[in-house]
Amino acid sequence: DAKTTQPPSMDCAEGRAANLPCNHSTISGNEYVYWYRQIHSQGPQYIIHGLKNNETNEMASLIITEDRKSSTLILPHATLRDTAVYYCIVSLWVNTGTASKLTFGTGTRLQVTL
Amino acid sequence: GAVVSQHPSWVICKSGTSVKIECRSLDFQATTMFWYRQFPKQSLMLMATSNEGSKATYEQGVEKDKFLINHASLTLSTLTVTSAHPEDSSFYICSAMRQNKNIQYFGAGTRLSVL
Numbered sequence: 001d002a003k004t005t006q007p008p009s010m011d012c013a014e015g016r017a018a019n020l021p022c023n024h025s026t027i028s029g030n031e032y033v034y035w036y037r038q039i040h041s042q043g044p045q046y047i048i049h050g051l052k053n054n055e056t057n058e059m060a061s062l063i064i065t066e067d068r069k070s071s072t073l074i075l076p077h078a079t080l081r082d083t084a085v086y087y088c089i090v091s092l093w094v095n096t097g098t099a100s101k102l103t104f105g106t107g108t109r110l111q112v113t114l
Numbered sequence: 115g116a117v118v119s120q121h122p123s124w125v126i127c128k129s130g131t132s133v134k135i136e137c138r139s140l141d142f143q144a145t146t147m148f149w150y151r152q153f154p155k156q157s158l159m160l161m162a163t164s165n166e167g168s169k170a171t172y173e174q175g176v177e178k179d180k181f182l183i184n185h186a187s188l189t190l191s192t193l194t195v196t197s198a199h200p201e202d203s204s205f206y207i208c209s210a211m212r213q214n215k216n217i218q219y220f221g222a223g224t225r226l227s228v229l
Binding site: 032034036038041042043044045046049087093100101102103104105106107 | 116118120148150157158159160163205207208209216217218219220221222223225
């Protein structure tokens, strides 16, 4: 699986948009970009994933560059409850039913402040 | 939807005893479940991949005789830490992959403390 690079930490004011970058310059054509977050002492929470098109759901938006070498997770209106470690992970999507592994890096610690 | 329940949430045991952790997918069937371990201030490390009805696949360096995994049904996988020692104290987290979705949904984790 391709390696990802994320800034170790970021701050964001409550109510503002949080933009979390991720570099994955060695991503291959059949690898998806997944975002998870882990709030302290809990299991990771799935946020969103995408291949090459931008994606949006009720939690966040995912913007993937045209060359797919980087992406940005956007939390449109951050709240204090969004304070967590955010992981950007690149993983294969295998349609044969074989599950793909997730390799967690160190992520970005997002601190949302008043 | 996509709820994964993990039990117990924390356990304290004496050195030498065995501890069983359960992972259940409550509202979906999971052909594959994963077990991770997380030490303080570190990231999650995959221990093993468990497929329903077959033997688990362990990551390099993980002792399969120490960490017994059973995945007997499409909604339940168990991890048994046998003869636990203080160095096994960690945060154990399971995940379940929703069929044909290739998204892993995680349990809340089990904090194991071995005295």
